[in-house]
Structures are given as structure tokens and as C-alpha cells.
Amino acid sequence: MRRVLVLGGTGEARELASLLAALPGVAVVSSLAGRVGAPHLPAGEVRVGGFGGADGLAGWLRDHEVDAVIDATHPFAARISGNAADAAARTHVPLLVLRRPPWVAGDGDCWTEAADLAAAARLTPTLGRRAFLTVGRQELAPFAGLEDVWFLIRSIDAPVAPLPPHRELVLARGPFTVAAELALLRRHRIDVLVTKNSGGAATSAKTVAARRAGVPVVMVTRPPPPQGVPSVTTPQEAVSWLRAQSG
Ligand code: NAP
Numbered sequence: 001m002r003r004v005l006v007l008g009g010t011g012e013a014r015e016l017a018s019l020l021a022a023l024p025g026v027a028v029v030s031s032l033a034g035r036v037g038a039p040h041l042p043a044g045e046v047r048v049g050g051f052g053g054a055d056g057l058a059g060w061l062r063d064h065e066v067d068a069v070i071d072a073t074h075p076f077a078a079r080i081s082g083n084a085a086d087a088a089a090r091t092h093v094p095l096l097v098l099r100r101p102p103w104v105a106g107d108g109d110c111w112t113e114a115a116d117l118a119a120a121a122r123l124t125p126t127l128g129r130r131a132f133l134t135v136g137r138q139e140l141a142p143f144a145g146l147e148d149v150w151f152l153i154r155s156i157d158a159p160v161a162p163l164p165p166h167r168e169l170v171l172a173r174g175p176f177t178v179a180a181e182l183a184l185l186r187r188h189r190i191d192v193l194v195t196k197n198s199g200g201a202a203t204s205a206k207t208v209a210a211r212r213a214g215v216p217v218v219m220v221t222r223p224p225p226p227q228g229v230p231s232v233t234t235p236q237e238a239v240s241w242l243r244a245q246s247g
Pocket of ligand 1: 032035054074
């Protein structure tokens, strides 16, 4: 049996776990951080919670005799990806990064790129007064000091304080349709969208809706991926990589 650890928390990680669970001779364990109250669970074994940094993860890989790690975490989950690169290098366990491609601005898009959330918060009041904020429930602090902007904040679970003073919360989990996103933008008279460049189909409708509504977008760019780690963009390519490892 080859034991594969999938660092998860994304749709791609779940898809990969299903593909791996169906492979003969492969035992898959998916790891979730435990941030979402009722996560969609992947196929196969699941463990939940942090490992205790790169040291803890390296120990876990040794203790559980892991043969390969696939980091299929969210493109903005930089800490766990760095820890995975560190732990895999130390334990000599092969590591692959699975990352969906970023969204790319097309004709009619009006995007301003921000290097991080603090930069996004500085840009927001220069572009609008009624912002649709979809950056995740734990990263709202940079926006908390913005007195002149009203925010529609969307997250899966309740957001973590500090929050901006003028706001309305919507708890919802994608996928979202363009029609529903357009209706939301219009209902709340949104004049700027603030989002991370997560990529993927499940939440891309908001960017299409913003283009159609002529709403500018503050697009937070991704943190750099760990250096020197091979990467693929689809679960199927990750399966091919794993096959090549055992061949
Ligand atoms: P992060 O900042 O990179 O990681 C913070 C800590 O959380 C890590 O050091 C690790 O704790 C623990 N952790 C993160 N992912 C883990 C996993 N898959 N399994 C076990 N422990 C994990 O991560 P984050 O941005 O908070 O994201 C947390 C999870 O939510 C990730 O699994 C990610 O795929 C998912 N997610 C994140 C976003 C986002 O925008 N950041 C969006 C959607 C989903 P220890 O150091 O103790 O091991």
C-alpha cells in the first residue's frame, strides 16, 4: 500500500481524494485545518487540525510512513504550503503542489491588483463606497478601520472580528451563478468588488457579474508558491505524478 497525504480544504483536494481512493494499492488520508464548521468531507480517511508547524508535520509523515504528499490547499494558504515544503524536504518524502490557475482579466474587466489585503483595504475607498467583500472570514481586520465604506461581507461561517463598522453579513457557500451574483450586486448597489485571486469555477461568477455590471474589482494577487516544488493544476495530473513516483 502506498500512503498518500493530501493537504486539503479545496474542491480540487476532494476531487483528488476521490480519484486516489479508487486506485488499487493507494491509501489516501486527507488533512483539513478544521476552519469550516461543517466541511464537505473527501473520500477516504480524513484527519482534522494543525500538525504543529513544519516540525509537527515532519513527525507526522514519519510516524504514519507517508510515501507522498500532495499539497492541494488553497492558493492563499501560504503557511501550510511552506510547512509542507519544509517537512517534505527534511523527510525526503516526494511533494507535489496542486493549484488551480488564477483568474485572468479579460475584455471589459476593470481590475486593480493589490499585493495583499492591507493594500486592498487602502485601494477600496478610492474605487467605491459600497463594497462586496469576499476575502474569507478571517482576513477582515485590514478593512475594520474603513469608516467611509459600507460592506457586504460574504463568508461560509460567521466572520471573525474586528469587522468594518458599516456592514451586512451574508453566510453562503459556493458555487454561485452569474445571475445570482448580478442580482446581489444590484440589490445592494455595490460599486466595488474586493476578492482574492482564488481561481476556479466555484466562485468565479462574481468576477463575471462585476464585469457585466461595470463594477471595478480589487483583486488580491496570490502569495508566491513554495520554491522548488513541482506543481500541477488538475487532480488528474496529480494522479499521473503519483503513478510516475511509484514507477
Ligand atoms: P494557512 O494560513 O496556510 O495555515 C495556518 C495553519 O493552519 C497551518 O500552519 C496549519 O497549522 C493549519 N493548516 C492549514 N491547512 C491545513 C490542512 N489542510 N491540514 C492541517 N492543518 C492545516 O492556512 P489558511 O489560509 O488558514 O487555510 C486553512 C485551510 O482552509 C487550508 O486547508 C486551505 O486549503 C483552506 N482554505 C483557505 C482559504 C484561504 O483563502 N486562505 C480559502 C479556502 C479554503 P499547523 O502549523 O499547526 O500545522
